[in-house]
Amino acid sequence: MTDTIESQVIEFGQRAKQAVRLLQQASTRAKNEALAYMAEFLERDSDEIERANRKDIRSAESEGRDASFIDRLVLNAERIRAMAEGLRQIAALPDPVGEITDLKFRPSGIQVGKMRVPIGVIGMIYESRPNVTADAAGLCLKSGNAVILRGGSEAFHSNLAIAERLRAALGRAKLPLDAIQVLNTPDRAAVGALIRIKDYVDIIIPRGGKSLIERISAEATVPVIKHLHGNCHVYVDEYANLDKAVRIVVNAKAQRLGTCNTAESLLVHENVATDMLPPIAQALMEKGIELRVDAAAQELLPEATPATEQDFYTEYLGPIISVKIVDSLDAAMAHIAQYGSGHSEAIVTEDYGHARRFLREVDSSSVLVNASTRFADGFEYGLGAEIGISTDKLHVRGPVGLEGLTTQKWIVLGDGHVRG
Amino acid sequence: MTDTIESQVIEFGQRAKQAVRLLQQASTRAKNEALAYMAEFLERDSDEIERANRKDIRSAESEGRDASFIDRLVLNAERIRAMAEGLRQIAALPDPVGEITDLKFRPSGIQVGKMRVPIGVIGMIYESRPNVTADAAGLCLKSGNAVILRGGSEAFHSNLAIAERLRAALGRAKLPLDAIQVLNTPDRAAVGALIRIKDYVDIIIPRGGKSLIERISAEATVPVIKHLHGNCHVYVDEYANLDKAVRIVVNAKAQRLGTCNTAESLLVHENVATDMLPPIAQALMEKGIELRVDAAAQELLPEATPATEQDFYTEYLGPIISVKIVDSLDAAMAHIAQYGSGHSEAIVTEDYGHARRFLREVDSSSVLVNASTRFADGFEYGLGAEIGISTDKLHVRGPVGLEGLTTQKWIVLGDGHVRG
Structure with missing residues (x-):
């Protein structure tokens, strides 16, 4: 049975x-x-x-899914107009494929440069939101990649209905239909196969909860x-402007609570803490945010909850922020290096050197x-x-757009040149 | 014992x-x-x-190693002057670290750009040639990375003697000595540990024979x-110039036989084959190269050896080239896609569109x-x-220099900006 699934998935990869x-x-x-x-x-x-x-919604309801789950699914x-708008925006972006940069003559007489090219086959594994089907397919197509889409079973009918229109559009534009494929077998082993067929899939992009991503990362042999994580910090430096500090901290923490670029930890220099x-x-409290503070901050905020060591490692994704007072820029950066997740960190300062x-x-x-x-988007x-x-840290960091779906090869232009 | 080795290697990683x-x-x-x-x-x-x-040479001799092995080791x-010269050339290269590109204002008022930064900790695993110790350490230092060097046991004393001077130089320049470390335990389990300590090592670069690289790739959890492979092709198009074709094919195959950018396969368009x-x-035969040819080429070269299917997959690294006649540019590119290794391919043509x-x-x-x-270097x-x-295909393709040892992060410059 698993053999059959693996050979089915390999056929997706071959197509x-x-x-x-052709792309x-x-x-x-x-x-x-x-x-x-x-x-x-x-x-x-x-x-x-x-x-x-609506078929997917009814299944989700009969399975007793909660309101936020169903909201993501609807x-x-x-929402369909928004998907279409997103595709038109992708059409309006410059085509990254074939862009040649740094073409220079070398002493040997050859010209050497780099050309931007597609990565190849992208395996996209995602949960709930069916709009990912259109977004991912649009970005992959524009960047010259073929995509194999594997959405969650909860959005099965929605994803198939969307993909059917996307493939019809490929056909109308005389492009290969298999540039967009939906891995539509219900067998869960299909994901296990997709993330291991290195000869056919060049990269896997998972989107969903942390447990999904950790599991895929642990088991994948495809990159x-x-x-x-998004354990993001705002550091209010000793040379911070108070108005900017308040505005930025409140926006970073409270504008949206559940996003990965939301601040989860506040560091304040001791000279300006008071x-x-x-x-x-x-x-922050006016926005309903709970503060979990270290001992030094506790003296200034006696009502706040004391923070544990674990708080400083935590991505709350909710109305809580950890707070620590530091004695220098170096201490702030050392804290970020130790506790941070390498996602997004902000400093509030008027000091050029800092x-x-x-x-x-x-x-x-x-x-x-x-x-x-919150701007990290x-x-x-x-x-x-x-x-x-x-x-x-490798290949691409932060938001991944068209350019992150490409790579660069070297090109050499000569006129009969040989190496001496 | 293995536990001890692993904790020793982790200490290298922590340092x-x-x-x-500090870098x-x-x-x-x-x-x-x-x-x-x-x-x-x-x-x-x-x-x-x-x-x-000389200690390493004596060991190699007593182990009955062959002349080419010993030549690589000497x-x-x-050769020491050449190593020093290589380091001075690295000093003369521009520093890639901190380079900011594409800094642009966005409608929100923030400026967004990219900054080039070191990858972090590089694990370098290599065989025989002790000059790699200096080359790798120099490139890693210039690009702001710390390196953990693991050379082959056959060059143990040589590598240590070189690294001692490199570290003394770090000390003289008041840079952290642990930017260059030699993993000098004889225990082979050290390599197994080095390629799996993801929290401490950001990337592994192996240099050596194919079996070394395949083994490390299979076992590593660090990228x-x-x-x-380097199964490189030269395609002589129907619009090729004969003089250039001869010059390029001979240079690509025969200038050096054992390098990865040496051509291993020749494709010729049928219209110009005769x-x-x-x-x-x-x-080619004047340079001592044996031709292994397909059936169509055999008619033109009756004395040549017939090629098997396997020949077209083979990186000879020796005085042999496979030859095939193709009926179009498309057929040539399809052959390369099927049999090639994605290393380096050349076309000889005067046709702009081709x-x-x-x-x-x-x-x-x-x-x-x-x-x-042979220019792919x-x-x-x-x-x-x-x-x-x-x-x-990901992160870096082809020759890896200073830039390939770096990555780019996003930077944002604002003045109290928040997201609306």
Whole structure:
């Protein structure tokens, strides 16, 4: 049985590999046309997609899923329009494929440069939100990759209904249908096979809860673009401006509680703690945020909950923030190096030298000066859309857009040149 | 025992991590000074390094190693000077660390860009040639990384003698000694531990035979920059110039036989085969190269050995080349996609459209037009030096120099900006 599943999944991989070779010849115009048709077909068939979605909703309800789970699953006309809009935005982005940079003459007479090219076959494994089907397929197509989509069983009918329109759009634009495939077998072993067929899949991008990503990372032999933790820090430096500090901390923590770029820990320099921590704490509490504080902060905030060591490692994804008073910029950066997850960290400071050191020395995928960690996002960074966020250090860090779905090869132009 | 080894290796990793944090504060000047001292100390202590090297040579001789093995192992004054010169060249290269690119204002008012930063801790596993100790340490230091070096037991004394001078140079430049460590336990389990301590080592770069690299890739949980095969092709297109075709094929195959960018397979378009294959074959045979040919080529070269299917997959690393006649550019590219290793492929053509398609559609780390595959090399590409070559597609492809030892993080500059 497992053998059968593995050979089925390999067939998906083989078809995807063939599609990649055909996509290498596809023009930017053809890819953009396909994206426009995708948007058009999703909107045209909105009712049928909603009907498929209702099957998934009914199953989820009969399984007793909670309201937030069902909210993530729901597709209505507005959400389908938003998917279509996302595809049109991807069409409007410049095509990254074939971009040649740094083409220079070498002493030997050859010209050497780099060309941006697709990675190849992307395996996309995700949960609940069916819009990921359209977003991921659109980004992969524009960047010249074939994608094998494996959504959660809870969105089975929705994902199939969306993918059917996406593939019809490929056909209309005369692009290979297998550039977008849905791994639609209910057998869970299919995921295990997909993340191990190195000869056919070049990269796995999981999107979902931490346990899904950890499990896939542990078992995959195909490289994985991982997004594990978001234990983000805001450091209020001794040269911080109070207004900016309050505004940034409140926005970073309280604008949205459940996102990975939400701040989970506040560090305050001891020289300004007396002046700044109470008003920051007040503003946070007005937003319903609980503070968990170290001993020094406790003296300024006697009502706050004491923090444990574990608090400083915790990504709450909820209305809590840990607070620590530090005696220097170095102590703040050492704390971030020890407790942080390498996602996004912000400093609030008016001091040029401190900003410069923080930018250089903090080893996170996003490092921000006088700006909220909430900006660490593909749309805010101008990527147009993101297929995921990477907390890995290799290949791509932070929001992953079109460029993160490509790689660069070397190109050499000569005229009969040989090596001496 | 294994537990002890693993905890010893973790201590190397912890010291390296600490060194990375200190290196983040190191100026370009300090790193260049250290590189200059490294060169100076190697030359100053040339005699002592040669004396240590003679111990390794005597062991190799008593173990009955062959002449080419011993040649790779030998250090003499000239080779030590070459190592020193390599370090001075690295000092002369621009510092990649901290380079900020693409810094742009976004509609929200923040400025977003990317900063180039070190990867962190590099584990370098290599065989025989002791000069790798200096090359790798120099490149890692310049790019702000700490390196843990694990050379082969056959070069044990040589590597230690070199590393001692390198570390003394770090001390003289007031940089952390643990930026360069030699994993000098004879226990082979040390390698197994090094490639699995993900919390301390960010990347493994193996250099050596295919079996070493395959074993490390299979067992490592730390990401590996792999260099597996170099089954490189030259395709003589129907619009090739005969003189250039002969020159390029002969150089690609015969300039050096044992390198990874040596051509192993020749594809010739059927329309020019009658005119071009015999003179190319003649020129190759004059260099002592044996041709293994498909049925169509056999008609033009009746004396040549018939090729088997396996020949077209083979990296000979010796005086043999496989030859196939193809009926189109598409057939040539399909052959390369099936049999090639994604290393380096060249087309010989005067046709603009064919050159353009070959450059775009061939998915190899280097793609060359009218130039020998032998150019696929860090020095020829202007990297200054290479720590290895990557046949992987992610993170870095082809020759790996300073830039391949770095990654990019996002930076955001604001002035109290928050997300709306």
